[in-house]
Structures are given as structure tokens and as C-alpha cells.
Amino acid sequence: xxxxxxxxxxxxxxxxxxxxxxxxxxxxxxxxxxxxxxxxxxxxxxxxxxxxxxxxxxxxxxxxxxxxxxxxxxxxxxxxxxxxxxxxxxxxxxxxxxxxxxxxxxxxxxxxxxxxxxxxxxxxxxxxxxxxxxxxxxxxxxxxxxxxxxxxxxxxxxxxxxxxxxxxxxxxxxx
Amino acid sequence: xxxxxxxxxxxxxxxxxxxxxxxxxxxxxxxxxxxxxxxxxxxxxxxxxxxxxxxxxxxxxxxxxxxxxxxxxxxxxxxxxxxxxxxxxxxxxxxxxxxxxxxxxxxxxxxxxxxxxxxxxxxxxxxxxxxxxxxxxxxxxxxxxxxxxxxxxxxxxxxxxxxxxxxxxxxxxxx
Numbered sequence: 001x002x003x004x005x006x007x008x009x010x011x012x013x014x015x016x017x018x019x020x021x022x023x024x025x026x027x028x029x030x031x032x033x034x035x036x037x038x039x040x041x042x043x044x045x046x047x048x049x050x051x052x053x054x055x056x057x058x059x060x061x062x063x064x065x066x067x068x069x070x071x072x073x074x075x076x077x078x079x080x081x082x083x084x085x086x087x088x089x090x091x092x093x094x095x096x097x098x099x100x101x102x103x104x105x106x107x108x109x110x111x112x113x114x115x116x117x118x119x120x121x122x123x124x125x126x127x128x129x130x131x132x133x134x135x136x137x138x139x140x141x142x143x144x145x146x147x148x149x150x151x152x153x154x155x156x157x158x159x160x161x162x163x164x165x166x167x168x169x170x171x172x173x174x175x
Numbered sequence: 176x177x178x179x180x181x182x183x184x185x186x187x188x189x190x191x192x193x194x195x196x197x198x199x200x201x202x203x204x205x206x207x208x209x210x211x212x213x214x215x216x217x218x219x220x221x222x223x224x225x226x227x228x229x230x231x232x233x234x235x236x237x238x239x240x241x242x243x244x245x246x247x248x249x250x251x252x253x254x255x256x257x258x259x260x261x262x263x264x265x266x267x268x269x270x271x272x273x274x275x276x277x278x279x280x281x282x283x284x285x286x287x288x289x290x291x292x293x294x295x296x297x298x299x300x301x302x303x304x305x306x307x308x309x310x311x312x313x314x315x316x317x318x319x320x321x322x323x324x325x326x327x328x329x330x331x332x333x334x335x336x337x338x339x340x341x342x343x344x345x346x347x348x349x350x
Contacts, residue, residue: 003300086300092289098273114267115296122290125178125261127302 001084003128004173005142008089008101010134010151012072012109015063016041019053036153044152057094064100068108071166077111078174087112088126090138091119130173132163147172176259178303179348180317183264183276185309185326187247187284190238191216194228211328219327232269239275243283246341252286253349262287263301265313266294305348307338322347 009015019041020031029046036044045053056062079085087105091097098119105117118126123133124141132147133139134154139146147169148160163169184190194216195206204221211219220228231237254260262280266272273294280292293301298308299316306317307324311332314321322344323335338344 005300086297088300092277092292092294095274095277098277098294099270102267102270102273113296117267118293118295118300119267119273120293120295121288122261125180125263125293125301125303128300 001082002130003084003086003144004079005086005088005123005126005128005131005133006076007131007133007135007138007149008087008091008105010041010069010153011132011149012069012076012087013063013101013104014067014069015057016151018062018066019045019056022056023049023053033152037156039153041151041153058096060096061100063091063094063097064104066104069166071170073108075166075170075174076109078170080111083130083173084128085112086116086118086126086128088118088120088123090121090123090135092121132169136160176257177305178259178261178319179254180261180263180298180301180303180306180308181251182306182308182310182313182324183262183266183280185216185244185328186307186324187244187251187262188238188276188279189242189244190232191326193237193241194220194231197231198224198228208327212331214328216326216328233271235271236275238266238269238272239279241279244341246345248283250341250345250349251284253345255286258305258348259303260287261291261293261301261303263293263295263298265296265298265310267296307344311335 031044033044042050042053089101091101123138127143129144131142132149134149134151136157139160146160147163148154148157150162150164206219208219217225217228264276266276298313302318304319306314307322308314309324309326309329314335321335322338323329323332325337325339
């Protein structure tokens with residue numbers, strides 16, 4: 001059975017979307033998607049509030065109640081039947097996120113088991129046949145086929161096969 | 176630089192030792208090391224108290240205050256200079272352990288960074304040149320050289336190169 005490694009944030013969970021919803025509700029100010037390109041989505045928020053966004057992201061609870069990326073549940077349910085699937089998140093940078101992420105996965109991807117979850121600092125030591133991730137730094141050392149999941153911050157990347165949404169993931173892996 | 180994967184429990188951290196200390200203090204009963212062989216160290220505790228041991232292990236805080244396995248700090252400090260070192264723990268089975276383990280590593284192995292820590296369910300997707308682990312299930316799929324770190328539960332294993340303590344690890348990797 002071929003092995004697929006799937007990232008969490010901006011691929012199946014939506015921390016950027018949650019932050020934007022909260023920010024525009026609280027501050028009635030727009031985010032600038034162009035400023036995210038080539039860097040982090042945090043940079044799209046007005047400079048005077050980026051520190052506040054970081055604090056919110058680092059606090060317990062933030063990763064517990066994130067929206068699910070559209071169609072990811074349905075597609076991964078089928079992928080899980082045909083492939084050996086692992087969800088791998090570079091979460092160790094955010095100590096408070098660990099249990100929140102595990103609880104979130106158990107709630108929204110209850111067809112997976114804890115044996116399929118990995119929280120790491122650096123993804124360079126995981127291997128498999130395919131990886132789907134929104135960060136080039138997580139693709140670059142991967143020994144298998146690499147797919148860049150589209151996110152505002154990576155729109156200028158041209159070196160990787162791009163998957164724009166979960167319908168395209170389904171087309172590629174399930175047809 | 177060659178990559179070494181090092182396990183946490185019973186290799187650098189001592190949950191069994193902590194549990195035995197607590198148990199003999201609380202219940203004044205001995206543990207039976209022979210009953211651990213070929214199974215889990217929990218089985219060495221009197222049957223009527225194994226559930227209690229499990230509950231203690233699953234509770235927040237248990238993995239935060241464990242003893243450090245003798246000489247592991249000094250040896251890993253030197254290994255970290257000559258190899259690419261990752262600490263990989265199958266911790267996702269124990270949701271409350273995740274932050275405790277991270278805090279414990281930051282306290283006792285402060286010369287390492289969060290980029291070197293991995294918490295997973297199944298170790299079959301990590302790869303490197305060497306692995307040191309007390310469980311055969313974590314060695315069996317590893318693509319590099321495998322070393323079984325001696326623990327009462329694995330004394331009957333004969334299929335792997337055995338490392339009995341950190342002095343032997345030092346002999347092997349640092350001489």
C-alpha cells in the first residue's frame with residue numbers, strides 16, 4: 001500500500017481563516033493577501049497587530065476550534081481506504097497546540113486513529129510515497145513525490161506540482 | 176552527517192522507575208520483573224493494581240517529572256555534535272503526555288531544540304541511519320541499523336544488537 005503524508009495547517013485545518021474571521025470582526029480592518037506571498041500568512045495582518053495574532057496562535061485552545069478545509073474530510077476518508085495515510089504536523093514549535101491538534105483530529109477525522117498522527121519539529125525524517133504540504137521547506141527533503149497545496153503565502157512558488165483544493169487531490173489519487 | 180533516532184521512555188526517561196518508586200512507597204509491595212518479559216513493564220505490578228498504574232500514567236503531569244536515564248544527557252550532548260539527532264517518542268497514544276514530554280525535554284536536554292523532537296503514533300514512517308529503542312515493534316520496519324536498548328520487558332529478545340546502557344552507546348558511536 002502506498003504511503004501518503006498529509007500536512008495539517010492550511011491543508012486540512014484553517015488557522016489563517018480562523019484568524020482572519022476573528023481579526024476582521026474585532027478590528028474591522030482588512031488583511032493584505034499580497035503581503036503573505038513568499039513569507040507567512042501572519043504578515044498579511046497590519047503590522048501593529050501581528051504580535052497580537054502571534055499571541056492568539058500560541059495560546060491554549062487556538063488549534064482546538066479551527067474550521068476544516070473544504071472537502072478534506074470526504075476525500076481523506078476515501079484515501080484512507082486505498083493508501084497508508086499519515087497526518088504530519090510541524091506542531092512542536094507550538095507547545096500548547098499539541099493536545100488541541102490531537103483533540104481536533106479525533107473530532108473531525110474520527111475515521112483515523114492515533115497511530116496515523118505525527119507531531120514533529122522538522123519533517124525531514126518522515127518518508128513515504130507522496131506528501132501534500134503548503135510549505136516548500138517541508139517538501140524539499142522528501143524522498144517521494146511532492147505536492148504543494150495552494151495557500152496565499154505560496155502563490156509565487158513554481159517548482160512544485162500544485163494542488164489547489166481537495167477536489168484536485170481526489171482527481172489525482174482516487175480516479 | 177549521519178542521523179540517529181533515539182527513543183524516549185526507558186531509553187532517556189524512566190517512567191518504569193518512577194512508577195516502581197511510587198508503588199513500593201504507597202503499597203509496600205514488590206514488583207515482579209519476570210512478568211514484564213516479552214510484554215509491558217506494567218505487567219510486573221500486582222494484577223489488582225495495574226489499572227491504577229495505567230490511570231497514573233495517563234494523567235497530566237506523569238511524564239513531566241520522570242527521572243533521566245543514567246548518562247544519557249552527557250552522551251547525547253556529544254552525539255548531538257557529531258550526528259544529526261532526533262528524539263522520537265510514540266507519545267500520541269497518551270494525549271496528556273505530549274506537552275509534559277516537550278517540557279521535560281526542554282528541561283533535561285536543553286542543548287537540543289524543538290526541531291529535533293517527534294511525537295508520533297507509529298514509528299514506521301521515520302528514517303535515518305541508526306535507531307536506539309527498547310521496543311522491537313519500533314525497530315522492525317526501520318530502514319537503518321537497529322539497536323535494542325535493554326529494559327526488563329525485552330530481556331528475551333535475541334534478534335537485535337543490544338545496548339545495555341549509555342556507556343555502551345558512547346563506546347559504539349563516539350569512539
